[in-house]
Amino acid sequence: MEHPTPDTIAERLAQLALELHGTDSVEETAETVLQFALRALNCSHAGVALAAQRRPAEVPAATDPMVSDIVRFQLAADAGPLVESMNHRATVVVADTETEQRWPEWAAKVRALGVRSVLDVPLTTASGTVGVLALYSTDSDAFGRDDEAIAELLARHASVAVDSARIEQNLARAVDARMVVGQAMGILMERYGIESDRAFAVLRRYSQDTNTKLRDVAQQLIDTRQLPRNAHG
Template identity: 35%
Template sequence: MIDPAHKQLVKSLRSAAEQLTENRSIRDLETTVSKLVHAAVDTVPGAVGGGISRTEQGTVRSSHATDDVIYELDQLQSELGEGPCITAADDPPAAGVVLAQDLARADGDRWPRFAPRCVATGFRSIMSVQLSLHGRRRSALNLYSHEAGVYDGSAELTAGLFAVQAATLLHGADHAADLGQAVASRDVIGQAKGILMERFTVDDDEAFQMLVDASQDTNVKLVEVARFLTAEARDRRIGSGPRRPDQRDR
């Protein structure tokens, strides 16, 4: 006979997988990650709250937290530079799971500044599962519990399965965001080339080379040069405004 908890796990993971294939925007992906975190909290025995910690260039931020207290605890770890979430994201054990069974006792010695402040908010144990190892962004799924010693091997396995789904979703969101930025950069460069082609009667290649030369001469990224040029052209149009019929060339 199938364990009801396992049935709920399969149902939650299937739902997340279905939403992943249906998503069409970054906002959809982010919403799905949030739902996945809530599903993990509902499914893992003992968990009462959760969130995701993400590190990039030494900065840690909390996302998709189930409530404000969890968000603040994740952020606190970032401010202190210590805690299960940071260890799981940046320096996890081989299994990728950092388990703090009782922050009020022995586990508190591992994170002496964070542990007492976490316990003061009513949380005794945290399980953090690493979501990614590669790339500039690293992250971990964090599950908080009021009880000490609540997480066993089954809980670790369940959290690990949710972590796989969350990692896939976050990768999709990051990829979509990077692609969106690339498309936006291409569009603004195209607009800038059009302005130069009209203003100086040059062709596409010559306009692009003008942008490249300006970028190299000023040590400013090409896309930023393009943004400056398009903004300048827009301001010029706004400043001049449409001419009245009696102002037009005769």
């Protein structure tokens, strides 16, 4: 595959920055990054894996279902180039899965899927690792120094964009949850003649007793206009 010229790459990165600025979700942001990678790099498949606190990493976008399988296989085993890249904030290259010795089980799996070369680049911000940009090729020795340099530039753009999209989504969810809880509290206050503190305590107690998120408890009350028996007692 012939590499794009530096001027072409610069132009594409500038366009990518504009596209990322206009994305509305983590999934859309990740998908935009992957489409750029397919155009600018010598890869046949790509995916984005995002780190998550207190829960498994997620794969918001992938060009092929097998990419998600490869990512999840590594995360489950806690071994492989993607795990190495995520844990050590380092670019990891596998030139040929036929000769790869560091992760033999992983190499056998991806080789069976037709993957011969891998380039995993960390997505990082000042606060830590956001995730990994995972690039795959059906050719051996597909990723040279130029590919690494372009992928790392792409990862810098992607890191900021994905992190910003996650923050915005979390804020939107928090605002939505507050609105839902507030509406449910209003229903309790009107129906049972109780103060706001008491209404919130009722919702919180039922949330704890049923191991259900507070927002979900509130939404259930809004939808059914009923509390479970003795929940307000």
